[in-house]
Amino acid sequence: MPTKPAPATDLAPDTVPDTAETRSTVRALLRLWPYVRPVRTRLGAAAVIAILASCVGLVIPLVLKWMVDGPVADRDPAGVWLGALYLLLLGLAEALLFGFRRWLVARPLAGVEAGMRADLYRHLQRLPVAFHDRWASGQLLSRGTTDLMLLRMFLAFPLTFLLVNGVTILVGVGIMLVQDWTLGLVILGPAIPVMITCGIFEKKYSAVARRAQDQVGDLTTVVEESVLGIRIIKGFGRHRSQARAFHELSHTLRGTELRKARLLAAIWAVIVTLPEVAIGAALVVGAVQVADGALSAGTLVAFLSTALALRWPVESIGFLLAMSQEAATATDRYFEVMDAEVEADPAAGSRAAGAMGVPPLERSREWGRVGAAAPSSEQRAVPEVGTNAVELQGLRFEHVLFRYPDAAPDSPPLLTDVDLHIRSGESMALVGATGSGKTTLTALVPRLHEVTEGRITLDGEDITALSREELRSMVAVAFEEPTLFSATVGENVLMGAGAGAGEEELDRALAVAQADFAHALPEGTGTQVGEQGLSLSGGQRQRLALARAVVGRPRFLVLDDPLSALDVHTEAAVEAALRQVLADTTALIVAHRPSTVLLADRVALLSEGRIAAVGTHHELLRTSPEYAHLMSGLDKPGDAEGPQERDGR
Numbered sequence: 001m002p003t004k005p006a007p008a009t010d011l012a013p014d015t016v017p018d019t020a021e022t023r024s025t026v027r028a029l030l031r032l033w034p035y036v037r038p039v040r041t042r043l044g045a046a047a048v049i050a051i052l053a054s055c056v057g058l059v060i061p062l063v064l065k066w067m068v069d070g071p072v073a074d075r076d077p078a079g080v081w082l083g084a085l086y087l088l089l090l091g092l093a094e095a096l097l098f099g100f101r102r103w104l105v106a107r108p109l110a111g112v113e114a115g116m117r118a119d120l121y122r123h124l125q126r127l128p129v130a131f132h133d134r135w136a137s138g139q140l141l142s143r144g145t146t147d148l149m150l151l152r153m154f155l156a157f158p159l160t161f162l163l164v165n166g167v168t169i170l171v172g173v174g175i176m177l178v179q180d181w182t183l184g185l186v187i188l189g190p191a192i193p194v195m196i197t198c199g200i201f202e203k204k205y206s207a208v209a210r211r212a213q214d215q216v217g218d219l220t221t222v223v224e225e226s227v228l229g230i231r232i233i234k235g236f237g238r239h240r241s242q243a244r245a246f247h248e249l250s251h252t253l254r255g256t257e258l259r260k261a262r263l264l265a266a267i268w269a270v271i272v273t274l275p276e277v278a279i280g281a282a283l284v285v286g287a288v289q290v291a292d293g294a295l296s297a298g299t300l301v302a303f304l305s306t307a308l309a310l311r312w313p314v315e316s317i318g319f320l321l322a323m324s325q326e327a328a329t330a331t332d333r334y335f336e337v338m339d340a341e342v343e344a345d346p347a348a349g350s351r352a353a354g355a356m357g358v359p360p361l362e363r364s365r366e367w368g369r370v371g372a373a374a375p376s377s378e379q380r381a382v383p384e385v386g387t388n389a390v391e392l393q394g395l396r397f398e399h400v401l402f403r404y405p406d407a408a409p410d411s412p413p414l415l416t417d418v419d420l421h422i423r424s425g426e427s428m429a430l431v432g433a434t435g436s437g438k439t440t441l442t443a444l445v446p447r448l449h450e451v452t453e454g455r456i457t458l459d460g461e462d463i464t465a466l467s468r469e470e471l472r473s474m475v476a477v478a479f480e481e482p483t484l485f486s487a488t489v490g491e492n493v494l495m496g497a498g499a500g501a502g503e504e505e506l507d508r509a510l511a512v513a514q515a516d517f518a519h520a521l522p523e524g525t526g527t528q529v530g531e532q533g534l535s536l537s538g539g540q541r542q543r544l545a546l547a548r549a550v551v552g553r554p555r556f557l558v559l560d561d562p563l564s565a566l567d568v569h570t571e572a573a574v575e576a577a578l579r580q581v582l583a584d585t586t587a588l589i590v591a592h593r594p595s596t597v598l599l600a601d602r603v604a605l606l607s608e609g610r611i612a613a614v615g616t617h618h619e620l621l622r623t624s625p626e627y628a629h630l631m632s633g634l635d636k637p638g639d640a641e642g643p644q645e646r647d648g649r
């Protein structure tokens with residue numbers, strides 16, 4: 001129940017930000033270079049154009065000076081009109097150049113943002129499950145949305161305008177010093193205090209910006225959880241407490257945003273006030289000089305209009321710095337995810353993109369190939385026990401020890417010494433008390449988690465020696481929680497098959513999983529399901545997930561309690577169909593009920609981190625009190641033994 005969201009640092013333990021002291025804004029932003037590189041020419045051209053536009057603006061005061069000292073002093077109306085025309089043309093040129101700059105950068109920057117977003121998504125797909133266990137989804141979501149938007153805005157404005165404004169200010173100050181150096185020095189007076197203020201501001205703003213962006217991530221997490229868990233929230237009447245939790249978080253974020261605003265207001269006050277005072281002082285000094293005849297009126301007009309033209313470049317520095325800080329924070333947050341190590345795949349070599357990293361279509365093509373190369377039924381027949389070759393066949397766990405990466409280092413491992421051999425073509429049920437690590441053990445086979453010690457082999461080959469693509473094309477899985485994507489029923493099921501797979505395979509898989517209900521949906525197997533589509537019942541989703549697991553005719557099948565949500569009749573029907581599939585594959589099936597156990601040739605009992613017993617259901621009932629206890633009370637003992645007798649096992 002997501003009523004009490006943890007603070008940012010708990011949600012993403014790896015994201016503890018550097019202190020403002022050790023972190024350099026420029027160094028953070030430099031990491032954007034690889035993305036900016038392809039568009040550097042356009043950005044450079046845009047910056048040059050913006051500088052040109054600004055300098056055109058600075059010529060205006062010089063024309064004014066010419067007008068005041070020339071045509072105005074001489075009372076020459078034609079000259080005044082000509083001056084006015086010059087001013088109009090200069091203004092027009094400035095506007096056109098700025099417009100051209102906008103046009104130059106808009107498209108490439110949208111491309112940069114899209115590229116970075118695509119990279120982030122691709123990387124997220126390749127990160128290990130352990131990473132996703134640790135990170136709150138909202139934190140990832142906010143990095144892919146808000147942070148990337150901040151980066152695009154940074155590239156569009158502050159990056160260019162910090163440069164443009166810097167150059168404009170330098171040129172402007174130069175012009176003013178040339179006009180009259182005493183007045184120029186008066187104007188330059190506030191420069192040092194303004195720079196010191198900017199330095200202090202940067203440091204403070206950086207810390208607050210980081211906090212605000214992390215809090216946006218927390219807020220996103222709460223919204224996401226509440227939307228996904230809306231039934232539970234409503235069912236338990238928790239909407240008020242949920243709203244309160246949300247309110248608290250948004251209140252905290254509001255506080256942080258206000259702190260940002262206060263900092264911005266403070267720097268703005270300094271940046272605006274000091275130059276205004278300096279301009280006022282220059283006006284007084286200048287007016288005295290004009291009265292003394294030491295300065296021409298035109299020069300004073302030019303000087304003051306240059307000073308006024310520089311007001312905007314100076315004032316904007318405040319928010320340009322703020323935006324740069326936010327962008328640096330966004331870059332840090334983006335690369336915190338991008339720097340997380342993807343699943344190492346030594347066996348794949350250059351094909352380092354794990355199966356989860358390649359687009360679904362590519363992956364399904366892989367699956368299809370191996371599906372086609374699946375061994376014939378003779379090969380799959382349970383071989384005689386005893387010979388070495390036979391010993392290598394099938395799925396083997398050898399002294400597997402496993403501890404979750406985020407478990408306390410001194411805690412005992414969840415799986416201490418798992419030794420299990422599932423012979424080729426055999427199906428093995430895995431039984432154990434709840435929380436004993438069954439799901440964990442099954443997740444080790446497709447390498448969703450890495451074994452801490454020991455090894456797992458498929459037909460004698462260590463799974464770590466296979467590339468993830470190969471491995472995941474050999475092993476198909478169905479988990480306890482059947483997940484359907486926002487796609488059609490057919491697409492969801494065929495995810496587990498090759499690209500060439502079509503209606504025929506789909507129909508077969510649906511038949512095996514007893515999911516023929518799919519044909520009766522409003523648009524048959526073309527019906528949209530998942531979050532944006534039709535809601536299916538738990539049992540319906542489970543059967544589709546099962547169909548997905550079997551559609552590619554995998555050599556190894558790992559099913560985590562695949563029949564838990566089915567009613568007795570459907571379960572019996574699915575079992576009957578599954579029996580055919582299991583005859584062709586090597587399978588590990590987590591089972592809670594005797595009826596599921598009976599699908600398998602043998603049963604393994606997982607207890608206290610190791611396989612405590614292996615045998616037929618029948619044998620274990622007799623020899624293992626723990627097994628007998630687990631099986632009793634779930635089904636009637638008579639039921640438990642009955643079907644097996646019928647099967648003659």
Ligand SMILES: Nc1ncnc2c1ncn2[C@@H]1O[C@H](COP(=O)(O)OP(=O)(O)OP(=O)(O)O)[C@@H](O)[C@H]1O
Binds near residue numbers: 437438
């Ligand atoms: N990602 C994780 N990080 C840390 N610990 C975990 C993680 N996932 C599960 N665990 C812990 O591992 C233990 C075994 O979990 P697992 O899901 O494998 O049990 P299970 O045998 O499948 O239980 P059930 O029969 O209820 O499905 C539990 O105590 C659980 O808290």
Ligand SMILES: [Mg+2]
Binds near residue numbers: 438
């Ligand atoms: Mg489980």
